[in-house]
Amino acid sequence: MDKKDQLKEVVDQAIADQKVPHVKLNKLGPNGVNVDKLTKPSKETRQEYWGKGLTYLAILLIIVLVVSIIGFVGIHGLATFFGDHVNIIHFLTSSDWDPGEGKNHVGAAAMIVTSFSVTLLAALVATPFAIAVAVFMTEYTSKKGANFLQSVIELLVGIPSVVYGFLGLTIVVPTIRKIFGGTGFGILSATLVLFVMVLPTITSLTVDALKAVPGHFRQASAALGATHWQTIYKVILKVATPRILTAVIFGMARAFGEALAVQMVIGNAVLMPSNLISPSATLTSQLTSQMGNTVMGTLPNNALWSLALLLLIMSLVFNILVRLVGKRGQK
Structure with a gap:
């Protein structure tokens, strides 16, 4: 017996044993339960997945943007010291500015x-x-x-x-x-x-x-x-x-x-x-x-x-x- 059959059996038993009439279940019989529909993600669940996905995507874009800015400025800024061989101590302490x-x-x-x-x-x-x-x-x-x-x-x-x-x-x-x-x-x-x-x-x-x-x-x-x-x-x-x-x-x-x-x-x-x-x-x-x-x-x-x-x-x-x-x- 697979999981769907087990679920259907549990639901049918619950319907058969209900003692208090339910608005939605009082018209259901043992064969009126759609097990496939119960096992599929609901509309709300799909909306939650979409919301989480968009949130994570926005966070990822922000992280990529910040890293890109820091990396771009860092690469070009450090080129003065590693490419043009300017002494960093001289850069920070000298007031002679005429590159x-x-x-x-x-x-x-x-x-x-x-x-x-x-x-x-x-x-x-x-x-x-x-x-x-x-x-x-x-x-x-x-x-x-x-x-x-x-x-x-x-x-x-x-x-x-x-x-x-x-x-x-x-x-x-x-x-x-x-x-x-x-x-x-x-x-x-x-x-x-x-x-x-x-x-x-x-x-x-x-x-x-x-x-x-x-x-x-x-x-x-x-x-x-x-x-x-x-x-x-x-x-x-x-x-x-x-x-x-x-x-x-x-x-x-x-x-x-x-x-x-x-x-x-x-x-x-x-x-x-x-x-x-x-x-x-x-x-x-x-x-x-x-x-x-x-x-x-x-x-x-x-x-x-x-x-x-x-x-x-x-x-x-x-x-x-x-x-x-x-x-x-x-x-």
Whole structure:
């Protein structure tokens, strides 16, 4: 007796032994059961198979895309060191950038220092404002006021980078030139532009961090006699600190990878910055301004790909930092 016959026998016996009439089974007799239909996958089962298949396919495509991007940038970026024999220590420590003159003139130190300076300064300026706005939205203002501020923040996020760069070029640069002298281009102009660009990101994530603090912390602090501000300063902000740090790191990643707006206000001079108002260049500004002027496979082109590889590595570092801070916050 095969499995189908066994199944049919079990079903027939169940129908014969039923004591409570069933809407669907009360009209079935011992010979009215379609065993083949019972053993075939149902429509819902087939839909589940299709859903799982499409999900796995999407995951596979994402993995292939990420690996392809990392591999492509890595191969071209490493060609500077393995193909053109540029010393990696010289690349990271020298500020002499003129790849057209040979491998001894490929030094990215000036751009690395400028990129980190702009990123850190923008984060330092934006973080206090972001925390202040987030505290106001979550602890002081009404729901309508918070919704209005949230709409304003979302509007700032939606403004294209070129608009920020144009505003910086027409407003920030002339103002700095008038106040401090010089050309007006430099780290200070780029910092002010990036401050406005990263402020919405840090603010939104900080708001989420403060909202995630359990209500019983506030209640316990109030029960101990703490004022509203003491509760915010001593309890809420301390509990939310890991999430706030995550928000700051996301903002720094946004600032570090910004290209167009920074390119328009920083001056694009590959020089080691001596002050905040001297023209300089970041990794991204040099990439966007010079990539179209080089020939694929040449040393100048490979050197620019090495800058792109450095940016990619920094993006991975920022992601790792976010995960480490997140795990610390869970503890």
